[in-house]
Amino acid sequence: MLKISDVDKKSKAYNCWLNYENCSVGEYQDFCNYIKVKSTHPIINTAIEELKFGLNKLMKKEPLILNYSPKSSYIFVGTLEDLKNEKLDVQIKNEILKEDGFAVKIVKEGDTDVLAIIGQNEKGVLYGVFYLLRAICSGNSLNEIEIEDGPYNLLRIINHWDNLNGEIERGYAGQSIFFKDNKVVEDLSRVKDYARLLASIGINGVVLNNVNVHKYETELITDKFLPDVSRIADVFRLYGIKIYLSINFAAPVEIGDLPTADPLDERVKKWWKEIVENIYRYIPDFGGFLVKADSEFRPGPFTYGRNHAEGANMLAEALKPHGGLVFWRAFVYNCMVDWRDRTQDRAKAAYENFKPLDGQFMDNVVLQIKYGPMDFQIREPVSPLFGAMEKTNVALELQITQEYTGQQKDLCYLPTMWKEILDFDTYAKGKGSTVAKVVNGSLFGMKYGGIVGVSNIGDSKSWTGHPLAQANLYGFGRLAWNPLLSPKEIAEEWTKLTFGHDEQVINTIVSMLMASRDIYEKYTAPLGVGWMVNPGHHYGPNPEGYEYSHWGTYHYADYKGIGVDRTVATGTGYTAQYKEPIASMYENIETCPDELLLFFHHVPYTHKLKSGKTVIQHIYDTHFEGAEEAKGLKEKWLTLRGKIDEEIFEMVLERLEMQIKNAIEWRDVVNTYFYRKTGIRDVHNRKIYE
Numbered sequence: 001m002l003k004i005s006d007v008d009k010k011s012k013a014y015n016c017w018l019n020y021e022n023c024s025v026g027e028y029q030d031f032c033n034y035i036k037v038k039s040t041h042p043i044i045n046t047a048i049e050e051l052k053f054g055l056n057k058l059m060k061k062e063p064l065i066l067n068y069s070p071k072s073s074y075i076f077v078g079t080l081e082d083l084k085n086e087k088l089d090v091q092i093k094n095e096i097l098k099e100d101g102f103a104v105k106i107v108k109e110g111d112t113d114v115l116a117i118i119g120q121n122e123k124g125v126l127y128g129v130f131y132l133l134r135a136i137c138s139g140n141s142l143n144e145i146e147i148e149d150g151p152y153n154l155l156r157i158i159n160h161w162d163n164l165n166g167e168i169e170r171g172y173a174g175q176s177i178f179f180k181d182n183k184v185v186e187d188l189s190r191v192k193d194y195a196r197l198l199a200s201i202g203i204n205g206v207v208l209n210n211v212n213v214h215k216y217e218t219e220l221i222t223d224k225f226l227p228d229v230s231r232i233a234d235v236f237r238l239y240g241i242k243i244y245l246s247i248n249f250a251a252p253v254e255i256g257d258l259p260t261a262d263p264l265d266e267r268v269k270k271w272w273k274e275i276v277e278n279i280y281r282y283i284p285d286f287g288g289f290l291v292k293a294d295s296e297f298r299p300g301p302f303t304y305g306r307n308h309a310e311g312a313n314m315l316a317e318a319l320k321p322h323g324g325l326v327f328w329r330a331f332v333y334n335c336m337v338d339w340r341d342r343t344q345d346r347a348k349a350a351y352e353n354f355k356p357l358d359g360q361f362m363d364n365v366v367l368q369i370k371y372g373p374m375d376f377q378i379r380e381p382v383s384p385l386f387g388a389m390e391k392t393n394v395a396l397e398l399q400i401t402q403e404y405t406g407q408q409k410d411l412c413y414l415p416t417m418w419k420e421i422l423d424f425d426t427y428a429k430g431k432g433s434t435v436a437k438v439v440n441g442s443l444f445g446m447k448y449g450g451i452v453g454v455s456n457i458g459d460s461k462s463w464t465g466h467p468l469a470q471a472n473l474y475g476f477g478r479l480a481w482n483p484l485l486s487p488k489e490i491a492e493e494w495t496k497l498t499f500g501h502d503e504q505v506i507n508t509i510v511s512m513l514m515a516s517r518d519i520y521e522k523y524t525a526p527l528g529v530g531w532m533v534n535p536g537h538h539y540g541p542n543p544e545g546y547e548y549s550h551w552g553t554y555h556y557a558d559y560k561g562i563g564v565d566r567t568v569a570t571g572t573g574y575t576a577q578y579k580e581p582i583a584s585m586y587e588n589i590e591t592c593p594d595e596l597l598l599f600f601h602h603v604p605y606t607h608k609l610k611s612g613k614t615v616i617q618h619i620y621d622t623h624f625e626g627a628e629e630a631k632g633l634k635e636k637w638l639t640l641r642g643k644i645d646e647e648i649f650e651m652v653l654e655r656l657e658m659q660i661k662n663a664i665e666w667r668d669v670v671n672t673y674f675y676r677k678t679g680i681r682d683v684h685n686r687k688i689y690e
Contacts (some may be wrong), residue, residue: 002458010461010546011648012645013462013648013649013651014461015465015475016462016474017197017200017494017497017676018054018196018200018497019060019137019498019499020053020054020057020195021057022137022496022498022499022501023058023136023139023315023496024501025055025059026136027141028143030113031074031075031114032075033061033063033072033074034066034072034073034075034527035048035051035063035065035066035074035075035077035556036066036067036069036070036075036076036077036480037065037067037076038078038082039078039079039082039122041122042237042238043123043125043126043238043239043240044077044125045153045238046126046239047077047125047126047128047129048065048077049131049315050126050129051063051075051077051133056337058137061298063075069109071112072112073112073114073115073594074115075115076088076115077116077117077125077128077134078119078125079118079119079121079122079124079125080092081509086109086123087109087140088107088108088114089108089403090103090105090107090118092148093148094126097150098150099120099151099154100120100126100127100150100151100202100204100240101119101120101124101150101151101277102118102120102125102127102148102149102150103116103117103118103128103147103148104116104118104128104135104145104146105118105146106145106146106557115132115145117132123240125205126199126239126240127266128198131147131149131598132145137496138493138496139496144384146612147560149248149566151202152440152482152484153450153481154424154440154448154449154450155205155206155325155366155395155448155449155450155452156204156450156451156480156481157203157204157205157451158201158205158206158452158455159211159246159290159452159453159454160176160209160210160455161177161209161401161454162176162178162209162210162217163179163209163214163217164182164183164209164216164217164220165178165179165180165182166181170403170538171458172402172407172409172456172465173408173458173459173460173462173464173469174458174459175190176458177190177457177459178191178208179209183228184225184228184229184231184232188231188235189207190459191232191235191236192235192238194457195235195236195238195239196239196508197463197473198239198241199239199240200592201473201474201477202477202481203241204240204242204475205241205243205244205287206236206241206242206246207526208229208242208244208246209244209245211246211290211291211292212292213246213247213298213307217246218247218251218254220248220257221245221253221275221279222275224357226283227282228281229245231287232284233283233286237285238277242285242286242287243286244289244290244358245289245290246289246290247289247290247315249291249299249311250299250303251275252268252271252321258271260403261299261303263306263310263313264306264314265304272315272318273313273317275318276318276319276322276324278482280324282320286322286324287323287324288319288324288326288327289315289325289326289327290368291312291326291327291328292331293308293311293328293329293332295331295332302567302684308332308354308357309360309365311328311355311366312326312328312362313360313361313362316361316364319364320362320364325364325365325448327395328361328367328368329397330350330353330368330370330383330385331348331350331370331375331397332350332354343572344488345564345566345572345573346374347373347374347572347574348574349373350370350373350383350385351373351388351577354367354385354609355385355388356611357392358388358392359390359391361392361393363393363448364391364448366395366448366449367385367393368395368397369383369386369389369394369395369397371397371421374530376399376403376404376405377404377525377526377530377531378412378520379525379528379530379596379599380596381528381599381600382424382435384426384578384579386424386428386439387426387428387433387438388428388577389444390428392446393449393637394438394439394446394449394670395439395449395450395451396421396422396435396451396452397452397454398451398452398453398454399453399454400453400454400455400476401454401455401456402414402456402469402472402505403538404538405517405520406520406539406662408456408464408465408469408587409465409466409662410471410520410655410658410659410663411466411468411512411519411520412520413468413471413472413475413491413513413514413517413639414472414476415471415472415476415487415490416487416514416517417482418475418476418479419479419487422435422436422483423435423483424581425580426438426578427579427580428443429443431580433447436483439451447606450477451480453473453480455473456469456472457473463646464603466651466655467651468512468513468655470498471490471491471494471495471513474490475490475491475494478490478493488510491509491510491513491514492510495510495513502643504640505640505643505644506637508636508637508639511636512636515629515633516633519629519630519663522622522623522626523626523630523663523666523667523670524626524631526618526619526622526623526670527563527594527597527609527615527618528595528598528600529563529598529599529600529621530554530555530599530600531545531546531547531554532544532545532546532670533559535547541666541669542637542669543670545578555598556602557677558677559678560605561603561607562598562603562605563597563598563599563600563602563603564599564600565600565601565602566586566599566601567587567600568587569587575587587600589601589603594611597614597615605674605678605680610612619670619674620671620674620684620686620688621684623670624671624686627663627664627666627667630660631663632663633656633659634657634659634660637649637652647652671688672688675688678690
């Protein structure tokens with residue numbers, strides 16, 4: 001078994017939030033000298049290893065591990081089943097202790113006080129251990145420790161877009177920790193450390209490879225790579241994490257010597273069945289497949305005149321006997337659409353492709369839907385598919401990696417966005433039909449559901465390139481476990497765990513995180529217009545830089561006005577994909593939220609917003625404000641010199657200086673572009689480069 005790394009020998013940024021040195025065991029001391037455990041299950045062993053490691057860091061001595069009750073206070077660790085033979089008076093509401101859930105209670109064994117960590121299953125025990133360590137390091141008192149908790153979402157999964165050559169598509173934190181030189185890496189110690197990080201925030205699934213499956217990655221499902229893929233699975237399994245693989249829909253043709261990949265062809269079905277059976281021989285708890293099909297030149301069932309349900313169900317049928325799932329991405333659109341035809345609308349594509357298929361997918365298919373109808377923009381509406389698929393398992397896809405939100409050079413704390421998405425009311429079954437209720441399956445009574453995040457980690461010292469971007473990975477896990485948490489609560493928790501309890505440090509970092517998304521939005525794309533980044537790498541300003549804009553600008557900016565008319569009355573009709581009253585809210589320019597105005601309406605630059613400003617003045621003002629506020633982030637950070645580990649301090653400072661330059665470039669390029677378009681001057685007579 002791989003042991004927990006000696007993190008003291010690594011960069012302090014490597015520890016992330018599992019930094020047990022910035023706090024003390026305090027009033028928990030009496031319980032922490034002894035740990036009683038009966039089970040030898042591998043995941044229980046992992047939990048004990050973590051608890052022993054954490055308490056050793058906190059107490060500066062290692063607790064004793066016992067299989068009997070000592071004569072003084074102790075920590076009991078076990079499942080509900082383990083509890084049956086104990087003399088502990090633990091009262092648990094079994095209906096609350098859901099799958100993977102846990103309870104932490106202070107109870108009596110005779111006259112002895114016992115801190116009991118009870119899991120619904122072994123994974124619940126592990127999550128309970130991480131909860132206890134988090135509570136201690138967050139400064140929670142013994143009076144606050146008792147809890148009965150469980151995950152809101154059954155599926156809490158990270159998607160890696162890693163390629164076998166070691167590169168990561170949309171990766172901003174170094175190279176892959178799984179692959180190098182078209183092979184699986186030999187040393188898996190870093191994978192083990194990563195599994196610790198994920199388990200500590202409740203993640204229970206990892207997709208290892210890129211959704212865009214290239215030549216070498218297509219073979220990951222074969223004997224050529226499965227022995228090494230199974231080694232990775234062995235590591236993750238100890239932390240209650242299943243692995244999944246992205247697959248190439250055309251694999252039967254490309255590596256199977258078949259003349260077709262038609263999902264209704266019996267030869268194709270047989271081929272996939274044999275492939276799946278072989279995978280499970282190597283990896284008995286294999287999670288299943290992730291599929292990107294018929295989008296951005298990826299192969300899919302459309303080639304054979306079949307629909308997405310037929311394609312997904314063919315794979316689901318092969319996986320079902322083994323308990324495997326198919327995650328089928330709803331990111332499907334015609335990337336070659338002619339934008340000169342203003343009836344064409346990429347935003348409508350996912351709904352149009354999948355709504356007619358609702359109820360046709362097998363029950364082990366999960367439709368993986370991007371949060372918005374476009375592509376992870378800093379501001380776009382929530383996808384109407386979340387209120388439309390009433391008979392289909394769905395998962396919410398978020399992007400932790402900051403493709404369009406600063407690429408981990410710019411600080412942009414994303415849980416503030418994700419919380420808005422989860423709280424969005426679809427009205428699918430009346431008021432209160434939030435996205436959170438849709439994706440966990442409860443609103444429509446579906447079997448599977450959850451939240452998926454595209455990874456932001458690589459082999460950088462801090463895992464995420466920008467040390468403060470660790471907060472996005474942490475926040476993703478915490479919201480996937482409990483979407484009722486607030487972004488500020490998560491930011492405070494992460495800061496304490498990572499940097500300790502200095503009040504100035506906490507207040508400063510939390511304020512930076514909480515302001516960062518608004519700052520980034522101010523100096524980049526205004527009023528929901530989206531894009532405006534350089535094609536290809538997607539970093540830095542380019543007002544006409546939409547990826548497939550070879551037929552003109554995506555946002556339809558001319559000298560008169562800007563925005564996309566998506567109304568039923570005069571535009572593409574996209575607003576009709578929403579339930580009422582959302583559809584009418586977006587349809588009516590008077591009730592459409594200003595932050596999404598240009599997503600739904602084409603307006604003159606002189607159109608007055610609810611703030612009283614014109615659109616053009618809003619563009620000027622926010623870009624000036626955003627650039628100034630980016631400077632303010634650096635000024636705040638500088639006040640923490642000497643209170644933060646020096647290496648981390650300098651790493652963050654370097655990124656904040658990059659952000660200031662980036663914000664100034666955005667300000668000047670965007671403001672100049674619109675000044676030249678409109679000829680309308682800034683009312684404050686600030687310099688706009690001409």
